[in-house]
Amino acid sequence: MSAAQRVPDVSWQAVFGHDEPYPEQADGIDAAIDAADDDGFLVVEGACGTGKTMLALTAGIDRVRDPDSKYERVLVLTSVKQQLRQFEADLETINANLPTDWRPVSGLTLVGKADVCPYSRESVAGIDDETVYDRCEGLRERTRNLVGEDGQTSTGTLVSEAKATQTGLLDSGATQGPEYLSTAGEPTPFLPETAEYADTEYCPFYATFLDDLPEDGDPVEAVPFDLTDCGHIDTDELVRLSAGYGTCPHSVMGAVLPHVEVVLGNYYHAFDPQTVGSFTGALVDDATFVVCDEAHMLEPRVRDLVSDGVGLTTLRDAEQELTRVIQPVEFDDAGKDAAGGSGSDTGSADADLVRGELADSDVTLRELREVRAFVSDLRSEVDRRVKAHLDRSLPDWRADVSRLEDDEIPLRDPEAPAVDDLTEWADDAGYDGGTWVRAESVGAVVARILNEAEDEDVRRAAPAAGRALANWKRCDHVSYFREIELERTWDETESQNSWRRAYNARLALHNCVPGETIAERLGEFGGGVLMSATLEPMDVFREVTGLDALAERGRPVEERTYGLSFPAANRASFAVDVPKFTHENRGRRGESNPTRRAHVDAVAEIARSPGNVLVGMPNYGEASWMAEALADRLDRPVLLDESSGDDATEALKAEFFGGEPKVLVTSLRGTLTEGVDYRGDRLAAAAVCGVPLIDTSSPRTRALRTAYDRRFGGGGSDGRRGRSGFETALTVPAVRKARQAIGRVIRGPEEVGIRALIDARYARASWDSVREYLPETEREEFDPVSPDMLGYGVDRFWSRAGEE
Secondary structure, three states: OOHHHOOOOOOHHHOOOOOOOOHHHHHHHHHHHHHHHOOOEEEEEEOOOOOHHHHHHHHHHHHHHOOOOOOOEEEEEOOOHHHHHHHHHHHHHHHHOOOOOOOOOOEEEOOOHHHHOHHHHHOOOOOOOOOHHHHHHHHHHHHHHHHOOOOOOOHHHHHHHHHHHHHHHHHOOOOOOOOOOEEOOEEOOOOOOOEEEOOEEEOHHHHHHHHHOOOOOOHHHHOOOOHHHOOEEOHHHHHHHHHOOOOOHHHHHHHHOOOOOEEEEOOHHHHOHHHHHHHHHHHOOOOEEEEEOOHHHHHHHHHHHHOEEEEHHHHHHHHHHHHHHHHHHHHHHHHHHHOOOOOOOOOOHHHHHHHHHHHOOOOOHHHHHHHHHHHHHHHHHHHHHHHHHHHHHOOOHHHOHHHOOOEEEEOOOOOOOOOOHHHHHHHHOOOOHHHHHHHHHHHHHHHHHHHHHOOOOOOOHHHHHHHHHHHHHHOOOOOEEEEEEEEEOOOOOOOOOOHHHOEEEEEEEEEOOOHHHHHHHHHHOOEEEEEEOOOOOHHHHHHHOOHHHHHHOOOOEEEEEEOOOOOHHHEEEEEEOOOOOOHHHHOOOOOOOHHHHHHHHHHHHHOOOOOOEEEEEOOHHHHHHHHHHHHOOOOOOEEEOOOOOHHHHHHHHHHHHOOOOOEEEEEOOOOOOOOOOOOOOOOOEEEEEOOOOOOOOOHHHHHHHHHHHHHHOOOOOOOOOOOOHHHHHHHHHHHHHHHHHHOOOOOOOOOOEEEEEEOHHHHOOOOOOOHHHOOHHHHHHOEEEOHHHHHHHHHHHHHHOOOO
């Protein structure tokens, strides 16, 4: 955006979407603006209801609209769809309350191809959520080939041909007009089928976008609407404005994203290397004010994004693709030998294609053969290791593979970083590091040849396999942990005594400590805000996300912590001193013991609250047990949340919110304990049983602990005490999960409810107490209470609820 388009210098109050900010909001906005002006970051822990969304948007938009500021856009990243909707709503509120002489703040929500492709949205032309990516790439490639340097036609001709099909149907005398494809409530100029030109299928929407592109200039010139008047463009509006005109919504999204003032997306859009490289790279610069929402999830989300791996199925497909490229040349050479060296009659067009592509690349036929042999031997070695592992752990596994459960096979001692066993096997087999790395360039060439030779829309396996194998060699053996993952599945096509019938196997490369990667990417932005309701202990958050490293490089990092500012009389907070809900204490789910009885008793007391009650358990298995136990004790419906898809979760939420008061039991590692809106009278109480630690015995978890011990165990650079890997990698994230759940209850000044942490580790000091990981304000509020006094506390609160 040019300086001439910006609004003259004004204070942020002109941007703020409400009459008056909360005191915490005003303080946070000032701090965020000051930090951004110094190329720094503000870290905010603010309780639910603090108004963090409006805080961050106001500060960012103020910087974008200031003519003396370097900032041109705000990029919002969040891991929760509900929060994305909140940012959209707050941006609309800001636009509705801007000064009358201001133009709207332009905004865009980034989504995937499946959400915007007209064919995918309407499930026509054989395109749906599962096929859209492969079909889109194929259609785009053929469209570009038709109009390329040696193409058969022009984009204008393709668009005219597609539109002429409609006219032809009208002119044919048909009693009914053509069935135009409609989407987002808007008719498009094209049929529900993809178009054809000279027997070649292409996408008319993409052809229109290409036809509108200027020869030299910004792709935004191909956008068929005026950004300055649109305000925020959500998904349906983008599709309506683009597809209704006849152009590709996904291409339009890519064209406008560098030009809007607020871009809303998820962590993929800033931290996934492939997404940034192919789509959102223009946003990653010092003119962007970045907002990381739900920042307590930043570290685990980025860890997943910058980890890598490849499944054995992908390796099998990659080997087959390599064979399809190599064979034409081998057959052609064999034919020439049989013909005495003359290739005129036996020459193969496919062989010529392969030779031509190899000549234009840095890859040789010998390297293709080497990588194929390597992939084949690697598959055999993994198969051998899986069988050997199962023979050790469950000798009679072949008798009934349905008994097999998810498993891991570590490729080194998780607690002693060293070169992994598979890399050592490859070295001994004659495959050095060059073979691993060459697989990447080989995979790219194989895909290019097959896309040219085979007329089908499929995602090639060779590039993904090659990239993962190259990364396997490039990454170090301290920060990264390598293993074979065995994921439970079922494949009837495999033999009854084969492990493949029960498992998908995957070579996994886990980034245990992603802080440096986070710091590098954040350092590319101009500044911004990282915020959540649960960031404390702040020293841990700063260390594991690389913010301390940024500060050492001269990028200021400021902190703010805001507790609940709503009337204290509206809430009761209990830390219930019952036996620790640990694996050792609670025993098996099918048996009754004092620990389990104590937790059921405590939850049952909380569940007497006059309204809906949310119960969070350490995992789905314990949630199932608690739901069954409560159903026998309570006279109200008890709902159980199980690991399921979005549709089932939405249906469960609707059932919970509607009708008579209910109890909903879920896992604290599920989707219903954070990011879900329980405003108003939707929730009267939330109870958390236990500390939701992940499995501490798994090899991956042990590697994570070891990596954090080595990285953070010696103390922070500013003199803060060192924390063990168990604390930083396991305990702190688990307590944040618990705090997220209890934070669902009080979300506004009029809301009333109970928050209960049920486990002695929250209530009192002990060797494994987690009370110190609560912010000071919460430690003061969550007074320890004995189980025999809990009922009295519940009755007393509800008899006085809401009194000042």
